[in-house]
Amino acid sequence: MIATESLSKRYPRVTALDQLTVGITPGVTGLVGANGAGKSTLIKILLGLSPATEGTASVLGMDVSTQGGAIRESVGYMPEHDCLPPDVSATEFVVHMARMSGLPATAARERTADTLRHVGLYEERYRPMGGYSTGMKQRVKLAQALVHDPRLVLLDEPTNGLDPVGRDEMLGLIRRVYTDFGISVLVTSHLLGELERTSDHVVVIDGGKLLRSSSTADFTQQTAVLAVEVTDTEAHPDGTKALRTALDRAGLSLRAAGTDGTPAPGAGHLLTVDIADADDGAVYDTVRDAAAELGLGLVRMEQRRHQISEVFTEGSGSDVA
Numbered sequence: 531m532i533a534t535e536s537l538s539k540r541y542p543r544v545t546a547l548d549q550l551t552v553g554i555t556p557g558v559t560g561l562v563g564a565n566g567a568g569k570s571t572l573i574k575i576l577l578g579l580s581p582a583t584e585g586t587a588s589v590l591g592m593d594v595s596t597q598g599g600a601i602r603e604s605v606g607y608m609p610e611h612d613c614l615p616p617d618v619s620a621t622e623f624v625v626h627m628a629r630m631s632g633l634p635a636t637a638a639r640e641r642t643a644d645t646l647r648h649v650g651l652y653e654e655r656y657r658p659m660g661g662y663s664t665g666m667k668q669r670v671k672l673a674q675a676l677v678h679d680p681r682l683v684l685l686d687e688p689t690n691g692l693d694p695v696g697r698d699e700m701l702g703l704i705r706r707v708y709t710d711f712g713i714s715v716l717v718t719s720h721l722l723g724e725l726e727r728t729s730d731h732v733v734v735i736d737g738g739k740l741l742r743s744s745s746t747a748d749f750t751q752q753t754a755v756l757a758v759e760v761t762d763t764e765a766h767p768d769g770t771k772a773l774r775t776a777l778d779r780a781g782l783s784l785r786a787a788g789t790d791g792t793p794a795p796g797a798g799h800l801l802t803v804d805i806a807d808a809d810d811g812a813v814y815d816t817v818r819d820a821a822a823e824l825g826l827g828l829v830r831m832e833q834r835r836h837q838i839s840e841v842f843t844e845g846s847g848s849d850v851a
């Protein structure tokens with residue numbers, strides 16, 4: 531779908547992309563990186579909107595430096611920032627975008643109705659978009675990227691500004707873009723945990739460089755940790771410490787508090803247990819049994835959603851593709 535070779539983009543004071551070589555296959559691919567990592571820059575180059583300083587890139591077999599127009603005909607793009615005119619309705623806007631992509635008037639209206647239905651906009655689609663919630667605006671932005679039935683869509687931070695429910699809904703929609711329509715997706719986010727669930731493949735960039743590119747299954751396995759929180763009791767005034775000792779003795783691999791991106795408040799009460807390379811079920815059972823034996827209440831036991839920072843701190847870039 532996409533191939534880049536030693537792709538660099540230098541601005542006078544910053545190198546946004548640095549010798550990036552990566553290949554992206556059909557399916558849903560997550561492009562993860564902290565703010566400023568170069569995600570939007572890469573998307574603009576792939577669309578042929580911004581020239582690379584060095585290196586080459588192709589999208590659907592077309593060269594980004596010479597075939598930008600043809601690429602934009604077969605690719606949908608959802609920009610990161612708010613770009614919707616406030617005084618037109620979603621229907622008017624998406625029909626307009628479909629016409630811009632070359633669809634005849636009737637087809638544009640039909641495809642608009644279908645696409646807006648797919649993203650879950652119903653009666654509201656006739657109202658001016660200025661009154662829409664962030665979630666509704668993101669849906670319209672997704673719809674306009676899909677309306678001309680592209681083979682590939684590039685989605686720049688589609689969950690930005692959404693609450694947890696909105697985020698889940700958007701991620702579900704994105705997944706279905708591929709499973710229902712067979713349209714491949716490249717989706718960016720600064721949250722690794724978010725893309726792990728949605729993507730078949732994850733590409734991580736940092737400072738414009740490729741840090742890692744692997745299938746989501748490999749990724750989750752190597753980064754999986756279980757967060758555990760227990761109560762204190764009279765017998766064990768520091769329940770966390772008691773459990774830590776017990777789990778150590780049971781041979782589980784524990785991480786030191788505070789080194790894993792755990793949010794500061796209450797971090798001292800959180801234990802993180804590595805479940806990589808282990809039978810997950812066995813780790814859950816061991817934690818449960820140890821807490822029960824000590825008579826501690828188990829407040830929380832959940833597989834942690836990973837923040838991008840963990841990939842950096844763990845130095846797991848050794849297997850960069």
Ligand SMILES: Nc1ncnc2c1ncn2[C@@H]1O[C@H](COP(=O)(O)OP(=O)(O)OP(=O)(O)O)[C@@H](O)[C@H]1O
Binds near residue numbers: 544563572687
């Ligand atoms: N037109 C420009 N002129 C100068 N510097 C730029 C320009 N566009 C981007 N940059 C810089 O290039 C780097 C990468 O920016 P980019 O927008 O690609 O990052 P990003 O990963 O998409 O982050 P974000 O999600 O915050 O947009 C940043 O340091 C940014 O300041």
